[in-house]
Amino acid sequence: MATGKLECIFFSEFHPTAGHKITYQVPEEYVSRELFDTLHVYIITKPELQNRLITINALGHKIIGCPVSIQNVKYSRNALLFNLCFVCNASMDTAPYEPLVKKLANYLLTLELESGFLSNEKSKERLPSILADLLSQLNSNGKCSIPINESNTIHLKIVPPTKDPPAVLEHHVPMFLTDKNAFDSSQWDLTSQQILPYIDGVNHVQRIATEADVDINLVKICLQNMLYYGVITIVPIFQYSNVYITQPDINRLVEDEALREECIKYVTRNEMASPATLRSIIHLYGSLRSDISVKDLCLRFDPRSLNIDERHLIQFGVIRGLIKRLHQYPVRVLDGGEQHRTHQQPLDRYMNGHFNFDEICCKTGQSHQELEDYVENDANIYVLWK
Template identity: 45%
Template sequence: MTNNQQQFYEGCGREGLIRCIFLSEFHPVAGSKISCQVPEGYVTKDVFDAVNVYIIPKPQLQRCILTVNVMKTKIVGYPVKIDSQRYARNAFYFNLCFVCDFWARSVQYEPVVKKLSEYLTMMEEETGFLSKDEDDKIQLQTLLGRILSDLNEHKVTTIVEGENTIYLKIVTHLPDPPTVLDHMVPLLMSEYKSIPLESWDLTSQQILPYINGINHIARIAAEADVEVTLVKACIQNLAYYGVVKLLPILKYSNVYMCTRSLQNLTKDNMLYTACRKYVSLNPDRPSPSLAKVFQFYASMTHGITLRTICQRLSPQNHNIDERKLVIFGLQHDLIRCISKYPVFIGSMPNGRQRLYTGTYNFDEICCKTGLSAANIERDIDSDTNVTVIWK
């Protein structure tokens, strides 16, 4: 195992290569066995013996996607039973399996495994393609080798066997779209800014001019004169495909903290160059130095507001636009926003106190009530039954 693989773990969300494809059959005398695999010997006898009851399972699990993670190996299969009197015991059991690293995300392989298994089922029913003698599996070995190579290199392959053709493609499954709330601020990613406005759908055309990393959802809906539910649905779709990123509202009263990713600013020359260019207040003046940019980020810590940092470091004197610096830091996970959550600790809440549950932060409460953060602050400071949690 490489050093990079050692830091991965089951559930980390990373995708890996298909390490092996094998066909398992149930022999009427020998029982479950691997009759063909590419590359040879990848799945050892110890691994197979540990999982063979799931490779050729009981009838209740036939034609179901099964994923087994054992002994640093993840196996994805689709067991099939073909009933026919031409077979011993009147049935032929097989399972075409993909093998990948134990930490790798495998959900994207499931439709491919199922489709390939159904194709092989059809081939077996027509020509006995799978149940041939072991010495006659050279054709299957070659087929699996081509599938393994094509899917790893191109994520797509075409199989032609006689008059039968099948197309296989690995489609990456994105995580569920984020929940979009009124107080969230969408930021259009730089690679999509050059797309002409007329190329977008109608709702996107109406709201894109107002997406600047400053306006929150409710404000965009008001300024674009678009129903807020439509704006949320549109932004959710754009966020799902990585076109926009959702940020917290930028306020000088906010508290930010740098993350471990801040060190990338000194190691990644492309990131550093992009940062200097983006945060420059005046493009006609020399770009700010790495030392000043890093000093500004490093000053962000618990209990220190953005306003205090600006008063102390005077970023504009160094050609730094502090708002763009914050936006760039949030976009690249160099910093994160520490939000305030008011909590009512009395007995019977009334009015705005019902919102002080610890689940709504200041930005969300401001959007729900239409009040400014300063008004909410005064309300909380004067109420002895309310405390504030920072997280």
């Protein structure tokens, strides 16, 4: 969904004689009277919708508001009804603005309860300048700090919504994005401290849980937390039978000097010797194809003779999106005489094209070679590469 800037901010209220109205808006006349008359029941609302975020998508606009009602006999009709709304393009993702609308509603509620800010016509006349500052600062800086009086200042900041990290599975291999020794382990919870020594870019989640003697579900939760904060990334299990292909971003090695230097430093095997050359690195990456395994690559080009660590070469390529692992997904295709086959073998349940070799090995304890032999010996099992 598209993102963009706020188009308008308006303050609406229920006037004792004029009824529903937009009292102030910036820019002026942005929301037409016709549009407001069509939607006012969702802006100045009935009690059941008050103090709730409401988003209206209509006629090319998206309006976010939080209607407020203050019940008190001092007000005409015994209540003060108002709503400060943000207006955006209908295609815009408004999720980052929703907390701000809620917070502004609470600000105005507090100001009214403390000093009668909205019910006093003189103080309410400050709203247009406040709305203008809100619109300008939020669109320019993504945050604002607007003094209201000696004791109140509006502080707001747009925080983009963060996506939940992907699920951590048994066959995933966690790897630190920076030097593990640079972290203060005392800042982590006890379970995270317990598994930290086993996160080395080689051990998969199942092995980490076993070696650390920690329940695997707790390990997954800890690793997902680390993923969320960008401390680790996930890479496939490294095996010499793995197959990789290059991605379009491989061109960045030539175009991006910082990435190039980082790559050379990371893949160089012996720092005391001459560093690996960009020419050798690109040649090795470019030689990766769907019919060539890492073992084939090493036998053909001997990366170590080029002072290149093949494991680091693959890891760097995966992390930076330069190459992609091709996984094997076995699927059993039964002929007419086997439609009612009874699944006697423990591995049969995974022969449906939904599980790759790494997953199956971790779930069953089979070695990669044992699984490969099982697949090879069954003429009804085909392997999908993806």
